[in-house]
Amino acid sequence: MAVCPHARRAGAAVGMSVAQATEIARPQRVVPHDPGGDTDALQSIASEIAVRFSPILAVEPLDAFPWAGHWRHQSESILVDLHGVSHLFGGDEALARQVAQWARTAGWKIRLSIADHAAAAWAMAHYGPVEPNPSSPQNLLPPGHGISPLLDLPVHALRLPEASVQTLSRLGVHSVGELLRLPRQGLASRLGKLLIDRIDAITGDRVEPLTLFDAPTPHAATWELQYPTNDLTILNDRLYQCLNKVRTGLATGGHGALRATCRLDLTASPPLTFELGLFAPTRDIDHLHGLMRHRLEALVASGDLNSANHLANPSAMDRQVKRLTLTVPHFASLRTEQTTLFDLGPTNSGAKHRRRGKSVIGSPEQAWRHDPSVARLIDALSGRLGRKQILEICPTPNPLPEAAIQTRPLAGNLEMTQASGRRQNRQTHPRHGGDPDPRQRRFGPDRHDALRRPLTLFARPTRLVVSAQTIHADSPDGQTLNGQTANGQTLNGQTIYEQPGRLPARIRIAGVWHRVIRFWGPERIETDWWKNGPQDSPVRRDYYRVETHLGRWWWIFRDPDPECSPGSDAGPERDSKPTSVCWFLHGRFD
Numbered sequence: 001m002a003v004c005p006h007a008r009r010a011g012a013a014v015g016m017s018v019a020q021a022t023e024i025a026r027p028q029r030v031v032p033h034d035p036g037g038d039t040d041a042l043q044s045i046a047s048e049i050a051v052r053f054s055p056i057l058a059v060e061p062l063d064a065f066p067w068a069g070h071w072r073h074q075s076e077s078i079l080v081d082l083h084g085v086s087h088l089f090g091g092d093e094a095l096a097r098q099v100a101q102w103a104r105t106a107g108w109k110i111r112l113s114i115a116d117h118a119a120a121a122w123a124m125a126h127y128g129p130v131e132p133n134p135s136s137p138q139n140l141l142p143p144g145h146g147i148s149p150l151l152d153l154p155v156h157a158l159r160l161p162e163a164s165v166q167t168l169s170r171l172g173v174h175s176v177g178e179l180l181r182l183p184r185q186g187l188a189s190r191l192g193k194l195l196i197d198r199i200d201a202i203t204g205d206r207v208e209p210l211t212l213f214d215a216p217t218p219h220a221a222t223w224e225l226q227y228p229t230n231d232l233t234i235l236n237d238r239l240y241q242c243l244n245k246v247r248t249g250l251a252t253g254g255h256g257a258l259r260a261t262c263r264l265d266l267t268a269s270p271p272l273t274f275e276l277g278l279f280a281p282t283r284d285i286d287h288l289h290g291l292m293r294h295r296l297e298a299l300v301a302s303g304d305l306n307s308a309n310h311l312a313n314p315s316a317m318d319r320q321v322k323r324l325t326l327t328v329p330h331f332a333s334l335r336t337e338q339t340t341l342f343d344l345g346p347t348n349s350g351a352k353h354r355r356r357g358k359s360v361i362g363s364p365e366q367a368w369r370h371d372p373s374v375a376r377l378i379d380a381l382s383g384r385l386g387r388k389q390i391l392e393i394c395p396t397p398n399p400l401p402e403a404a405i406q407t408r409p410l411a412g413n414l415e416m417t418q419a420s421g422r423r424q425n426r427q428t429h430p431r432h433g434g435d436p437d438p439r440q441r442r443f444g445p446d447r448h449d450a451l452r453r454p455l456t457l458f459a460r461p462t463r464l465v466v467s468a469q470t471i472h473a474d475s476p477d478g479q480t481l482n483g484q485t486a487n488g489q490t491l492n493g494q495t496i497y498e499q500p501g502r503l504p505a506r507i508r509i510a511g512v513w514h515r516v517i518r519f520w521g522p523e524r525i526e527t528d529w530w531k532n533g534p535q536d537s538p539v540r541r542d543y544y545r546v547e548t549h550l551g552r553w554w555w556i557f558r559d560p561d562p563e564c565s566p567g568s569d570a571g572p573e574r575d576s577k578p579t580s581v582c583w584f585l586h587g588r589f590d
Contacts, residue, residue, distance in 0.1 A: 151177030256281025454587030466504035
């Protein structure tokens with residue numbers, strides 16, 4: 001989790017779970033991570049650096065594993081080759097000041113470093129001294145600096161896996177200098193060749209290959225008006241002419257527009273800019289012009305472009321357009337292959353269009369993505385409501401139900417990747433993992449069972465107040481409980497216990513006591529322990545589907561840990577008596 005400066009001052013830290021940070025900082029809102037937006041922003045910055053400072057650069061390459069100390073496994077840095085460039089800006093220090101000034105003007109907070117090779121520059125930028133004055137960068141190493149300025153950096157600067165850093169910590173090795181004093185042969189045999197390669201990279205003995213960033217050349221067209229105007233007829237005509245020019249450039253490379261930006265330079269007021277996102281790449285200028293014409297009309301309706309009588313409204317003269325610029329920064333190749341071999345009617349079986357469990361191009365599940373009418377509908381809705389208002393739901397590998405999906409805009413995506421329905425890391429299995437197959441089938445949810453998941457899933461689990469009298473949780477699915485039973489007695493061979501680790505006989509929801517008459521479960525859902533950070537513990541939950549005497553169906557789970565789950569809402573009510581497990585309400589079926 002990342003934090004803003006206000007949350008950091010309140011005590012939240014990068015890498016904390018959302019529940020921990022919320023408890024400490026009490027934020028006004030929590031924004032979900034948008035990896036696609038981060039990638040777009042980083043590539044946009046790289047494209048501008050290539051134009052302003054140096055055309056030779058690379059986006060930070062990643063390993064198959066996240067580095068120690070880096071919670072997000074995605075590129076966050078840009079490596080720029082300054083050979084033959086620095087003297088054009090007055091030297092390394094002057095160039096660094098200009099980069100810092102450009103980033104501050106653009107609203108970016110950056111850390112930069114200049115060194116002889118990429119590994120040393122990356123290490124100093126991430127783990128070097130924090131610069132008190134951002135306009136005067138300090139992490140600038142002189143030419144031929146060697147390894148001396150890097151000796152005090154932590155071993156995290158070598159981009160190592162978490163396991164290697166923990167092993168070095170147990171050996172008492174915390175800095176690069178302490179690591180270099182150890183025998184090289186022993187390091188290779190104990191921690192592997194990767195550590196040796198990273199040592200050679202930071203000392204400059206090994207050059208790591210980088211993939212150069214190929215900044216896409218945006219297709220653009222500009223129309224200078226003979227006289228300023230805000231007449232919609234004239235503006236629409238000039239916009240159509242610009243679209244025609246841009247289409248010629250797109251057709252040369254066999255591309256279609258995915259995102260278009262229109263800039264209107266006004267006579268005295270600041271320029272107006274609006275962006276248009278598209279679901280699928282297209283060169284249909286009539287379709288594009290229709291979407292942009294609506295945006296122009298919306299500007300007039302909002303008053304940003306005033307088409308009223310200038311004599312009656314003199315201020316409208318300041319909002320006349322003198323220049324119109326159309327840019328297509330994001331584009332992609334048009335599909336030229338046939339998407340389906342036969343007509344996929346409602347009688348066609350999806351199984352016939354599958355190959356080894358993966359959907360092929362002609363599968364009914366993904367055929368809608370290639371339907372031009374669907375693309376036009378999404379484009380029209382995105383143009384009227386905004387690109388970030390029309391979203392698709394994508395599954396995530398997170399096994400927790402509340403984090404099983406994420407949303408992303410349907411229009412304007414650089415990569416039209418098809419969401420896969422597979423949950424590779426989801427672990428759903430009975431609590432008794434060693435039982436034979438019949439017991440597994442009895443406890444595990446059947447994929448054809450319409451009630452295997454609730455119709456309503458609460459955003460945060462709510463702590464339940466339960467009665468002391470409980471039901472043995474090993475009862476078979478659909479166990480019926482006809483009334484209350486005294487402690488220690490049996491019902492249909494199942495014993496009623498007064499133990500906090502058993503399924504409760506009664507639960508209180510919104511101040512109303514519900515008596516459990518039937519239940520199905522347990523179903524174990526847990527996270528992978530090796531993927532948790534040092535401040536997080538693995539999550540293990542046993543879920544039950546319960547039916548109460550009031551005819552309500554609920555989805556509840558118990559946390560086997562002695563303390564309540566930090567990601568839950570404990571609510572105003574708590575048990576007066578401490579228990580060894582906590583019960584939570586997570587969804588309802590009606």
